Amino acid sequence: MRLLFAESSTRGYGTEQHVAALATAMARRGHDVRCLAIAGSPLARQLEEARVPVAAVSPGRTRGMRIAAALLRLALRQRPDWMVSNDPRFYRMLLAARRLTGARVALFRHWHDAPARQRTRELLCRQTDRFILVSEFHRADYQRQGMSIERTSVLYNPIDTGRFRPSPASRAAARARFGFSGSDLVVGYVGRMIEAKGIFTLADAGERLLAAEAAAHLLWVGDGEDSGSLRARIACSPHSTRHRFAGWEADMAALYPALDVLAVPSLYPEPFGRVSVEAQATAVPVVSSLAGGLPETFIRDSTGIGVAPGDANGLASALLALSRDPAQRQQLGAAGREWACARFSLERIAGDFERLLADG
Numbered sequence: 001m002r003l004l005f006a007e008s009s010t011r012g013y014g015t016e017q018h019v020a021a022l023a024t025a026m027a028r029r030g031h032d033v034r035c036l037a038i039a040g041s042p043l044a045r046q047l048e049e050a051r052v053p054v055a056a057v058s059p060g061r062t063r064g065m066r067i068a069a070a071l072l073r074l075a076l077r078q079r080p081d082w083m084v085s086n087d088p089r090f091y092r093m094l095l096a097a098r099r100l101t102g103a104r105v106a107l108f109r110h111w112h113d114a115p116a117r118q119r120t121r122e123l124l125c126r127q128t129d130r131f132i133l134v135s136e137f138h139r140a141d142y143q144r145q146g147m148s149i150e151r152t153s154v155l156y157n158p159i160d161t162g163r164f165r166p167s168p169a170s171r172a173a174a175r176a177r178f179g180f181s182g183s184d185l186v187v188g189y190v191g192r193m194i195e196a197k198g199i200f201t202l203a204d205a206g207e208r209l210l211a212a213e214a215a216a217h218l219l220w221v222g223d224g225e226d227s228g229s230l231r232a233r234i235a236c237s238p239h240s241t242r243h244r245f246a247g248w249e250a251d252m253a254a255l256y257p258a259l260d261v262l263a264v265p266s267l268y269p270e271p272f273g274r275v276s277v278e279a280q281a282t283a284v285p286v287v288s289s290l291a292g293g294l295p296e297t298f299i300r301d302s303t304g305i306g307v308a309p310g311d312a313n314g315l316a317s318a319l320l321a322l323s324r325d326p327a328q329r330q331q332l333g334a335a336g337r338e339w340a341c342a343r344f345s346l347e348r349i350a351g352d353f354e355r356l357l358a359d360g
Helices: 014-028 042-049 063-078 088-101 115-127 136-144 168-178 199-212 227-235 274-281 312-323 326-344 346-358
Strands: 002-006 032-038 054-057 082-085 104-109 130-133 152-154 185-190 216-221 243-246 261-264 286-289 304-307
Touching: 002 014, 002 063, 002 088, 014 032, 014 042, 014 274, 014 346, 032 042, 032 063, 042 054, 054 063, 063 088, 082 088, 088 104, 104 346, 130 136, 130 346, 136 152, 185 199, 185 274, 185 312, 199 216, 199 227, 199 312, 261 274, 261 312, 274 286, 274 326, 286 312, 304 312, 304 326, 312 326, 326 346
Parallel strands: 002 032, 002 082, 032 054, 082 104, 104 130, 130 152, 185 216, 185 261, 216 243, 261 286, 286 304
Antiparallel strands: none
16 A cells, blocks of 8 residues: 655654554555655654655744645655544645545544534544544543544554563663662653643652652653643652653663653543553553553553552552562563553554555
């Protein structure tokens, strides 16, 4: 198939990682893949490293017009069978370009939308050829809001399990970078630094953990509008020196091995939860809230532990139990690696995507 992926984001968060992983997987399977992305963005760099052809649009005030023009030029030149996007900025552009190119359109939706947007979603779902959600929770949530789900499909996020994998060398290098010793217990958070992601719940739980376990440390990876408030709160903690902060990392695969446990404390209903699967692929057990689609990313008490959203005491108890049981951490990690490879690998999800596009 000839596939054209389009994405206008300049960030490197989960939706952008999704585009890079899926486009790369489809190219590896022999499809003719082209991508439209913003020059210099994390997505463009990752695609270029994977040798996926990228048409790069320079950032700037007029990029909306330039993106539309570049999309049309690329579509007319490639004549794709399918145009694919996660990006709401492209939804209507792709539907308009379909009339000129004859290509079909597959749109992914990664967000938990307010009920007020129901009419917009229904129009998109009726107009596009494939409307794809990222978890069974996401699909059921649309149905609860009164939306017809007959034309929707579910496809989980793909993870490059060859890139996200356990590595003793990466573990040693990452821990040395942050000053952690081999005997330290490192709990990590990876994601946007916003209240809805549960960062303050984790900060409260972390206080209990650090007070009880002298070898415990917290590593915070990411950025966001509440990062300053989090840092200010932690600065007042008697355990502030046992916190480490890193901004968003270009190569997260090299960082996960430093962790002994990943905490995913989201308060709001996450449609999926990519970091949970990335950690498990790296043989790192997760302690995750049970919000939204997160329970679909791990097996409770087999690859990770589930806690109620916003329950700082429950989160602290789970982290404390794992900190004192290295055998359980190892068991959960090994099972998590097996689960991630079987359920979310590039090969598995790309095959599912192929069948979805070929079906009718």
